[in-house]
Amino acid sequence: MEASKADIFDRESTFSFEVFPPKKDDDFASAFSTLDALGELRPDYISVTYGAGGSRAGKTVEIASYIQNHLQIPAIAHVTCVGSRREQILSLCRDLEKEHVTHIMALRGDRPKDMTDEEFAAREFEHASDLISFLKAQAPSFSFAAACYPEKHFEAFSMETDLKNLLKKQEAGAKHLISQLFFDNDYFYAFCEKARAKGITLPISAGIMPITSPKQIGTTVTLSGSSIPKAFADLIARYGDNAEEMRKAGIDYAIRQIRDLQENGVKHIHIYSMNKPKTTREIVEGVK
Ligand code: FAD
Secondary structure, eight states, rough: OOOOOOOGHHHHHEEEEEEESSSGGGHHHHHHHHHHHHTTTTTTTTEEEGGGTTTTTTHHHHHHHHIIISOOOOOOEEEEEEEEEEEHHHHHHHHHHHHHHHHHEEEOOOOTTOOOOHHHTTTTSSSSSHHHHHHHHHHHOOOEEEETTTTOTTOSHHHHHHHHHHHHHHHHOOEEEEEESOHHHHHHHHHHHHHHHTTTTSOEEEEOOOOOOOHHHIIIIIIHHHTOOOOHHHHHHHTTTTTHHHHHHHHHHHHHHHHHHHHTTOOEEEEOOOOOOOHHHHHHHHHH
16 A cells, blocks of 8 residues: 555644544444544544553554544554554554555553563563554554653653653654643643754644543543643632533633644644544634
């Protein structure tokens, strides 16, 4: 298969969404209607997450295929490599190619809880950059994005080391970076400045997660390691007990974040949609 001629990673500006595959097979019908509703917003692309350790990889392919072929919107399939062997990754790429999905978000992934120290030490891919180098050689028809962390990856000793490692993803052949979620734009601006100073020239999508219930703070946000600025903490304190008011305030916060990013010249916005088309629509319309 030829490399995609109109590569979405070459676009000057993008507005994109992330979705996750349904947790149970029974939920596929509702997942497709969620995707239909997100598709109406015509994002530049939709990325599909991958279960930690490669569990349910086929579901990522199925959802990515629906986006690419049914909705006719470019799909990015996330692929994590920490628990995978080279042959498994190649087989997954063949499945994606069959579905005309040619964009991959290449990730190492978190170490699965049931992975022993021996298994972890013997893993075939150490880092996302190793996955990108391997696939550039073995599956050249794909284009790759990679993850970056405005507040530093939790394992990295310092931002300096994390950026050196990020440069390796660029050198390995990544074409685009998508950031971890953040709530304080100043972290993102400072990160971009440091990344540029280190020679990272790739476009960087700003990852925005609308928080519509305080429960999300205890789960997704804690896992991401992103800090909560005072303005946002105040908002949760004020509206946290009122579901509808909290939802509105969370959407409003995301809209203000995106507007500020755009006013400051950020050209790539990636919304962690959490499979919520109504919330995503309100943000898209609010930003317009
Ligand atoms: P790496 O790039 O390997 O980085 C991990 C650590 O190793 C960092 O501290 C880094 O500084 C260091 N490092 C990197 N390269 C090197 C190198 N060459 N030599 C030495 N050290 C190095 N997880 C999922 O399970 N499924 C998903 O679908 C998913 N999607 C995500 C999407 C985005 C936008 C983001 C930001 C994260 C996503 N994650 C997902 C989470 C991700 O898997 C974890 O953050 C994971 O801990 C790191 O993955 P990585 O690809 O950044 O790893």
